[in-house]
Structures are given as C-alpha cells and as structure tokens.
Amino acid sequence: MRPAARLQSAIELLDAILVAAKEGGASADQLAKTFFAERRYAGSKDRRAVRELAWKAIRRFGEAPATARSAFVALADEDEEIALLFDGSDYGPAAIAPDELRAQGGPLPAWILPHFSSLIDESERLSLLDRAPFDIRVNALKGTREEVARQLPEAEMLEQSPFALRLPAGFPADNHPLFGAGLVEVQDLGSQLIVDACAVAAGMTVLDLCAGAGGKTLGLAAAMQNTGKLIASDTNRNRLQKLQPRQIRAGASCIQTKLLDPGHEIVMLSELSGACDLVLIDAPCSGSGTWRRNPETRWRLNSKRLDRVRAEQEKLLNIGAEMVAPGGHLVYAVCSIIADEGREQVANFLDTHPKWRAVYPSIGAGSADGVGVLLTPNHDGSDGFFFARLMKL
Numbered sequence: 591m592r593p594a595a596r597l598q599s600a601i602e603l604l605d606a607i608l609v610a611a612k613e614g615g616a617s618a619d620q621l622a623k624t625f626f627a628e629r630r631y632a633g634s635k636d637r638r639a640v641r642e643l644a645w646k647a648i649r650r651f652g653e654a655p656a657t658a659r660s661a662f663v664a665l666a667d668e669d670e671e672i673a674l675l676f677d678g679s680d681y682g683p684a685a686i687a688p689d690e691l692r693a694q695g696g697p698l699p700a701w702i703l704p705h706f707s708s709l710i711d712e713s714e715r716l717s718l719l720d721r722a723p724f725d726i727r728v729n730a731l732k733g734t735r736e737e738v739a740r741q742l743p744e745a746e747m748l749e750q751s752p753f754a755l756r757l758p759a760g761f762p763a764d765n766h767p768l769f770g771a772g773l774v775e776v777q778d779l780g781s782q783l784i785v786d787a788c789a790v791a792a793g794m795t796v797l798d799l800c801a802g803a804g805g806k807t808l809g810l811a812a813a814m815q816n817t818g819k820l821i822a823s824d825t826n827r828n829r830l831q832k833l834q835p836r837q838i839r840a841g842a843s844c845i846q847t848k849l850l851d852p853g854h855e856i857v858m859l860s861e862l863s864g865a866c867d868l869v870l871i872d873a874p875c876s877g878s879g880t881w882r883r884n885p886e887t888r889w890r891l892n893s894k895r896l897d898r899v900r901a902e903q904e905k906l907l908n909i910g911a912e913m914v915a916p917g918g919h920l921v922y923a924v925c926s927i928i929a930d931e932g933r934e935q936v937a938n939f940l941d942t943h944p945k946w947r948a949v950y951p952s953i954g955a956g957s958a959d960g961v962g963v964l965l966t967p968n969h970d971g972s973d974g975f976f977f978a979r980l981m982k983l
C-alpha cells in the first residue's frame with residue numbers, strides 16, 4: 591500500500607472505533623483485528639503503519655472527534671508528514687479544504703480532570719498516554735526469577751516486586767516456550783504490587799471476589815505456595831472460564847472458581863462468610879489507570895458511567911467485607927486514578943464501617959493517597975492503580 595492509502599485505511603479504521611465507542615461495541619484492538627482480517631491485501635508493514643496512525647489519533651484526542659477525518663485533518667496541522675498524505679490520489683484521502691472541520695482539545699477529556707487524585711500533576715498527566723511497557727510475572731510455583739532472567743537476557747529485573755521482569759515493547763511472547771510452560775504470565779507491575787499488598791501466606795483462606803480471567807488469582811496462588819483455599823469468583827462466565835487453562839498451565843491447583851449471580855453474591859458465598867483471612871476486591875472501574883494500553887476507553891467514559899461503577903464498587907466493598915474473618919484483611923483495588931473510585935471510596939467505607947481500620951501496605955512503590963496507595967505511570971513506571979489494605983477488628 592502507498593502511504594496515502596495507509597492513511598485512508600487508518601481513517602476507515604478510526605471511524606469504526608468511534609462508532610463502537612459511541613455504541614458500546616467491540617474494543618479498538620478487536621476492531622483492528624477484524625479490519626485487517628477483511629483486508630488480506632494489507633501486508634504486515636501496512637498493518638503496522640495503519641494501526642500506528644489510528645492509535646496516534648486516538649492518543650491525541652481525549653474527547654471523541656466528530657469524525658476520523660476531522661482528527662487526521664487536525665493532526666495534519668501539527669505534522670507535515672501526515673499533511674502530505676492528503677494528496678487526493680487513488681485510494682488516498684481527498685485534499686484538505688481550507689474550512690474543513692478539525693477535531694479539538696487535548697489528550698485528556700476536560701471533564702475528567704477535576705476528578706483525578708490530587709497526586710496527578712502535570713508530569714503524570716503527560717505520562718498517562720505513553721506507551722506501556724511489557725511486564726511479566728515469574729510463576730514461583732514453577733521457577734525462580736533468576737532462572738527465567740537467564741533465559742531472557744533482554745529482561746530487566748524490577749526491584750519494586752519480587753517476581754517482576756520488564757521486556758522490551760513488542761517482545762514476541764505469544765509463542766515463547768516460557769509462556770506455554772506456565773513459567774511466566776503477562777502482568778503489569780502494578781497488578782503484581784497489588785498481589786504483594788495482599789501479603790497472603792501458605793494455608794490461608796482467600797477470596798478473589800472479582801477474579802475475571804484470574805491474573806491476580808494466579809499471583810495469589812503462587813504466594814500461597816499452592817496450599818490453603820483460594821476461591822476465584824466473578825459474575826462474568828466468559829472471563830472466569832479463561833482462568834481454567836491458565837491455572838492448569840501454572841500448576842495452581844489450590845484455586846476453586848465460583849460463578850456468581852449478580853444480586854445474589856452474599857448468599858452464593860455464604861460458606862465463606864466471616865471466614866476469609868484475605869479478600870481481594872479488584873473492582874470494576876473507569877479504567878483511567880490503563881489509558882496507556884486502551885486509550886480509546888477515554889471515549890467510552892462519561893459521568894453516568896463513572897457514577898455506575900462507583901455504586902458497584904461500594905456494593906462490592908460491602909460484599910467483600912462480609913466475608914472477612916475478624917482480624918482478617920481486605921484489599922480493595924481499582925485500575926483508576928480517579929479519587930472518587932479510590933481514596934474517597936475507601937474513606938466513605940471507613941466512615942460507615944466503624945469496625946474496620948486501614949493498614950498501610952508494605953510494598954516497594956507508590957505514593958500515599960488518603961489511607962491507600964496510588965501507583966502512577968511517571969512515579970512508578972506501572973499502570974495507574976489505587977489500592978488500600980483494611981483490617982476487620
């Protein structure tokens with residue numbers, strides 16, 4: 591494909607991403623896969639170039655542009671290489687008219703800025719849309735970090751967490767034997783630090799209430815040395831089903847999964863009521879801490895959705911709290927840098943639950959945000975997360 595044709599394809603892909611963001615359709619990654627599957631004539635270099643252009647536009651505009659073309663026309667004002675591609679040639683985009691609509695605004699949605707934690711300064715804001723690094727967690731049930739690092743000479747050992755390694759972006763993980771053998775899992779440093787904050791030990795009874803596909807559950811199983819009772823629950827069958835092959839690969843046999851009916855969680859978990867040493871609530875959230883990885887999710891967030899996830903988080907805190915044994919702990923986590931989902935959510939829980947206290951987690955990263963910890967891309971080199979460790983008296 592000629593460069594102008596690549597730009598025209600990027601405009602078409604971005605239009606599909608804009609429609610999906612508006613209507614709650616497939617993710618940008620999924621749409622890109624379908625887009626290229628339907629255009630077999632595009633070679634791997636074309637696909638990479640089209641994707642890079644589309645993602646450049648996604649990262650550049652915090653609020654959804656009216657059309658993909660308006661985004662690229664605005665980008666052309668800032669980047670001469672893009673401007674030259676509006677050449678009106680066959681398969682390329684038409685030349686830009688002087689009065690054409692241009693997308694406006696900065697890389698972050700203006701409405702969200704007042705909601706950020708007060709720790710999000712200008713340097714953090716600039717880092718929120720950087721390219722995310724590629725981190726892995728070594729599965730201590732199968733090997734040591736040193737052994738894995740010897741097999742991955744390009745890996746950097748991350749000092750903040752005991753099993754974390756960082757690989758160069760674009761590392762071909764898919765067919766690597768270490769992944770197939772369950773020796774390593776792809777997992778951002780921030781997620782690994784949340785597992786560290788759980789401070790679980792062999793033989794404990796642990797509930798991972800919002801386990802999803804079990805990224806953190808597998809880390810917990812390794813920290814528990816595959817002993818004790820580890821229940822992974824979720825209301826989403828598809829996500830929870832993905833845990834099974836990962837669990838087998840990782841050799842984590844102490845995990846039991848439990849599919850929950852929304853609205854009936856407490857009854858369905860009644861055998862764990864007041865019995866858990868640790869409950870992890872990795873709650874659904876705005877995802878504002880992972881915009882580096884999924885920048886188009888900025889276009890899906892609005893104040894109504896934010897209110898909905900906050901209410902869901904409050905409900906989950908109450909469910910999780912019910913399951914903790916006296917003297918046991920609850921770790922509440924969100925991949926968000928929005929104060930209402932993090933610091934304020936936990937402050938509200940403590941105000942309304944007098945038998946609970948916050949305990950500052952001893953981990954090697956983050957900044958204190960209220961009684962919890964905020965991890966941020968610039969300060970910690972991880973995705974953005976808030977988490978707090980609470981004890982039931």
Ligand SMILES: C[S@@+](CC[C@H](N)C(=O)[O-])C[C@H]1O[C@@H](n2cnc3c(N)ncnc32)[C@H](O)[C@@H]1O
Nearest residue numbers: 799800801802804805806824825826872873874
């Ligand atoms: C942030 S994701 C969890 C990610 C997962 N812990 C991991 O490490 O990959 C939040 C999860 O909460 C689940 N969820 C939402 N409402 C729930 C509820 N009422 N009870 C349990 N899980 C719920 C969602 O289905 C989703 O999988």
